[in-house]
Amino acid sequence: MLTDKRLVLAHFWLAFAVFGLALLLGEWQMFVRSPLNPWPPNSELYYRSVTAHGSAMAYVFPTLIAMGFGYAITEIALQRPLIGRRWAWAGFALVAVGAVTAMLPVSLGRATVLYTFYPPMVGSPFFYIGVVLVVVGSWIWVALMAINMASWKRANPGKPVPLAMFANVAGACLWGWTAVGAAVEVIVLILPVALGLRSTIDAGLSRILFSWTLHAIVYFWLMPTYIAYYTIFPRAIGGRLYSDAMGRIAFILFVVVSMPIGVHHLFADPQVGAGFKFLQSVFTAMVALPTLLTVFTICASAEIAGRLRGGKGPFGWIAALPWHNPMMLAVAFSFVMLGFGGAGGLINMSYQLDASIHNTQWITGHFHLIFAGAIVIMYFAIAYDLWPHLTGRRLDDGRLMKVQLWLWFVGMIVTTFPWHYVGILGMPRRMASYDYANAAIAPQALSVSLSAFGGLMLVVSGCLFVAVLIRGHCAARIDPGAYRFSEAAHPPARVPAALNGFGLWVALMVGLSVVNYGYPIAQAIALEGTAVPAVHVGSGR
Amino acid sequence: MSSERLFSWRNPWFVAGVGAPAVLVVASLIVGFAVLPYSEPNARFSGIWDAICSAAGVPRTPQQTQGAPVAPGVATSKVVLPAESLASADSRAVGRGATLAMQCAICHGSNRQGQVDTPNLEGQPAVSVYKELRDFKSGARTNAVMSPFAVKLDEQDMVDLASYYSYMPRQPGTQADAAVAAPAIVTRGAAMRNIPACSSCHGPVEFKAGSPWLEGQSALYLKAQLEAFASGARHNDIGEQMRNIARRMTTAEMAEAGAYYASRP
Numbered sequence: 001m002l003t004d005k006r007l008v009l010a011h012f013w014l015a016f017a018v019f020g021l022a023l024l025l026g027e028w029q030m031f032v033r034s035p036l037n038p039w040p041p042n043s044e045l046y047y048r049s050v051t052a053h054g055s056a057m058a059y060v061f062p063t064l065i066a067m068g069f070g071y072a073i074t075e076i077a078l079q080r081p082l083i084g085r086r087w088a089w090a091g092f093a094l095v096a097v098g099a100v101t102a103m104l105p106v107s108l109g110r111a112t113v114l115y116t117f118y119p120p121m122v123g124s125p126f127f128y129i130g131v132v133l134v135v136v137g138s139w140i141w142v143a144l145m146a147i148n149m150a151s152w153k154r155a156n157p158g159k160p161v162p163l164a165m166f167a168n169v170a171g172a173c174l175w176g177w178t179a180v181g182a183a184v185e186v187i188v189l190i191l192p193v194a195l196g197l198r199s200t201i202d203a204g205l206s207r208i209l210f211s212w213t214l215h216a217i218v219y220f221w222l223m224p225t226y227i228a229y230y231t232i233f234p235r236a237i238g239g240r241l242y243s244d245a246m247g248r249i250a251f252i253l254f255v256v257v258s259m260p261i262g263v264h265h266l267f268a269d270p271q272v273g274a275g276f277k278f279l280q281s282v283f284t285a286m287v288a289l290p291t292l293l294t295v296f297t298i299c300a301s302a303e304i305a306g307r308l309r310g311g312k313g314p315f316g317w318i319a320a321l322p323w324h325n326p327m328m329l330a331v332a333f334s335f336v337m338l339g340f341g342g343a344g345g346l347i348n349m350s351y352q353l354d355a356s357i358h359n360t361q362w363i364t365g366h367f368h369l370i371f372a373g374a375i376v377i378m379y380f381a382i383a384y385d386l387w388p389h390l391t392g393r394r395l396d397d398g399r400l401m402k403v404q405l406w407l408w409f410v411g412m413i414v415t416t417f418p419w420h421y422v423g424i425l426g427m428p429r430r431m432a433s434y435d436y437a438n439a440a441i442a443p444q445a446l447s448v449s450l451s452a453f454g455g456l457m458l459v460v461s462g463c464l465f466v467a468v469l470i471r472g473h474c475a476a477r478i479d480p481g482a483y484r485f486s487e488a489a490h491p492p493a494r495v496p497a498a499l500n501g502f503g504l505w506v507a508l509m510v511g512l513s514v515v516n517y518g519y520p521i522a523q524a525i526a527l528e529g530t531a532v533p534a535v536h537v538g539s540g541r
Numbered sequence: 542m543s544s545e546r547l548f549s550w551r552n553p554w555f556v557a558g559v560g561a562p563a564v565l566v567v568a569s570l571i572v573g574f575a576v577l578p579y580s581e582p583n584a585r586f587s588g589i590w591d592a593i594c595s596a597a598g599v600p601r602t603p604q605q606t607q608g609a610p611v612a613p614g615v616a617t618s619k620v621v622l623p624a625e626s627l628a629s630a631d632s633r634a635v636g637r638g639a640t641l642a643m644q645c646a647i648c649h650g651s652n653r654q655g656q657v658d659t660p661n662l663e664g665q666p667a668v669s670v671y672k673e674l675r676d677f678k679s680g681a682r683t684n685a686v687m688s689p690f691a692v693k694l695d696e697q698d699m700v701d702l703a704s705y706y707s708y709m710p711r712q713p714g715t716q717a718d719a720a721v722a723a724p725a726i727v728t729r730g731a732a733m734r735n736i737p738a739c740s741s742c743h744g745p746v747e748f749k750a751g752s753p754w755l756e757g758q759s760a761l762y763l764k765a766q767l768e769a770f771a772s773g774a775r776h777n778d779i780g781e782q783m784r785n786i787a788r789r790m791t792t793a794e795m796a797e798a799g800a801y802y803a804s805r806p
Binding site for chain 2: 257272274276277278279282286434438440441497499501503504505519523
């Protein structure tokens with residue numbers, strides 16, 4: 001039962017509006033620094049655009065998707081109205097106001113610090129206040145998800161929490177804890193400088209705190225995608241989920257091991273000891289576990305569907321899958337991109353191999369392939385699947401949806417593969433322009449041009465996506481029936497307490513964070529003389 | 542199910558959930574804090590605690606690792622230039638500077654006669670003039686003609702001279718030629734050789750504190766300074782940035798950069 005459709009629609013539309021604007025900025029950046037653009041760009045404008053693109057895509061877009069999808073899951077999976085509707089709207093308002101507050105100074109060139117903040121650069125306080133408002137808005141969602149699950153469990157003692165809700169709360173727990181790092185960095189270290197109360201900043205400590213957030217935030221972005229794999233995909237292709245318990249274990253593993261690993265973003269930083277870098281490198285390798293479990297479970301679920309549809313033999317079930325179904329296509333594309341992105345990620349997380357691709361375009365290619373590719377393509381699929389239930393109107397423009405998904409997939413491959421390649425050639429990331437006339441850089445010109453062309457395909461795909469959704473609002477009214485999540489091949493009648501709640505796992509998440517981060521943070525706080533003069537951006541020019 | 546105790550060593554989920562990460566942490570700590578530090582080819586630890594502290598990132602002073610700091614063989618610049626240095630000179634300082642500058646004018650004025658091996662100082666930022674005078678006086682920069690002049694100057698003289706020259710309007714160069722295009726080394730530098738663009742510190746893109754403006758200066762003088770930086774004969778650049786840049790420039794690039802700046806009005 002989806003009673004509060006407006007709440008979910010508001011989150012989704014704001015998310016996709018922000019996404020559309022940031023997508024255009026991204027393509028502009030790709031174009032101006034490619035050899036297709038004869039004039040080097042104004043680097044100030046370029047970095048303004050990078051800041052806006054990154055902040056919108058990292059903080060606002062996925063947060064709104066996770067929130068909107070989370071509210072929908074709560075009502076559908078628990079089959080009762082959301083507790084705290086007014087709070088949910090307040091959270092939405094905070095995110096919306098925060099997004100505008102942050103983007104205004106960025107547009108004015110007062111906060112060209114990139115979404116990763118990069119102290120000792122310090123921009124307008126409004127940028128940071130806006131980001132904090134977005135995070136506080138999302139924390140309301142975190143609390144509501146936990147409250148709704150706890151309330152349902154009290155009303156249904158002994159019953160297993162539906163997998164979709166269980167996974168949703170896993171995402172909420174993860175975000176609630178991982179956002180603490182950046183929040184502390186902004187509130188304790190950066191804002192006092194931005195407001196003029198202090199003139200120096202400990203850049204090393206800031207970077208450690210940001211790394212606390214920086215990696216697990218990716219798994220927060222990933223949660224809606226994995227929830228769709230487990231709880232929408234098997235139903236959408238006419239099959240069943242291979243294992244409900246495997247899903248729970250995968251989400252629990254994400255909660256436990258996504259957090260104590262962020263220092264792999266600091267392999268080249270001097271303020272963290274080599275021992276802690278190694279420790280977190282080992283834990284980063286562990287994050288492959290839930291993904292491998294998921295790939296296995298979802299492929300097995302697809303096999304169930306293929307065999308139910310008459311597929312025979314070791315591979316015949318693959319041909320029997322409903323390839324005309326947008327959800328089928330989206331998951332297949334998502335898996336391919338996840339596979340390549342994951343393989344690249346293994347190189348990034350390796351303490352030794354990272355040195356060869358550190359701060360090159362390889363990294364940009366990697367996180368676009370994972371986030372903008374594997375994750376965002378599932379956001380599209382989630383929207384397509386939910387839309388008739390949100391609007392009460394039909395959404396059956398299957399061809400347009402398939403063209404859109406194909407374009408996104410091919411566009412993302414064309415964008416990111418050349419990025420990986422030029423990264424191996426040594427092309428640094430975050431550069432406004434390159435001198436392609438230089439003999440050493442000239443061989444990269446073709447790859448960078450290809451990337452810009454791939455970006456154009458993504459823009460076209462993004463426009464098609466918005467067009468499909470808008471047409472969905474104008475189509476004929478239908479009764480879409482009750483929304484259903486996938487059923488497991490063996491629906492659980494009861495599950496162990498460990499797989500029905502997060503007490504133990506949140507305790508473990510916090511404990512491992514303390515073990516892996518405690519000393520580096522304490523040392524950075526205790527060391528004298530580590531603060532450096534802040535570099536104010538956009539002032540006095 | 543509600544009777545099942547989760548936080549208990551009898552619960553297999555609790556044992557596996559806590560045990561597996563604990564084993565992983567302990568194994569990683571042993572490898573990361575003891576095995577790997579000792580496997581470094583140049584590891585010189587006084588004991589296991591020393592190795593653990595090193596892996597944990599406890600800062601070590603240079604004396605612990607490398608012995609006493611090495612003193613440079615030549616005098617280096619000791620001038621500290623905050624961005625706001627000498628920002629507001631009073632008119633009396635300019636007046637005193639004008640008197641003192643009478644002994645400089647034959648080589649450094651805009652009406653200097655045939656002096657292509659000296660810079661024109663009129664309109665230079667005060668901090669640039671002040672820093673060079675200090676360096677000539679301390680011996681960080683040496684020149685057979687200039688050093689004897691600078692040795693006689695006291696602190697107030699140098700501030701006054703800097704104030705005077707920055708107060709004077711910049712005069713047009715004598716080799717102006719609008720047809721000379723900006724070479725790549727000036728506009729973009731050479732990223733692959735770690736050379737930033739000249740224009741990113743010396744104008745026109747950006748002026749950095751302590752950097753003199755170069756437009757209208759003599760091509761010969763600019764080229765000679767680049768060569769002196771490259772050879773190490775001139776070594777008063779704080780942080781060695783100009784020496785690093787000049788060492789990586791080709792002779793042709795030095796000549797191009799000099800000719801371009803000389804051609805500016």
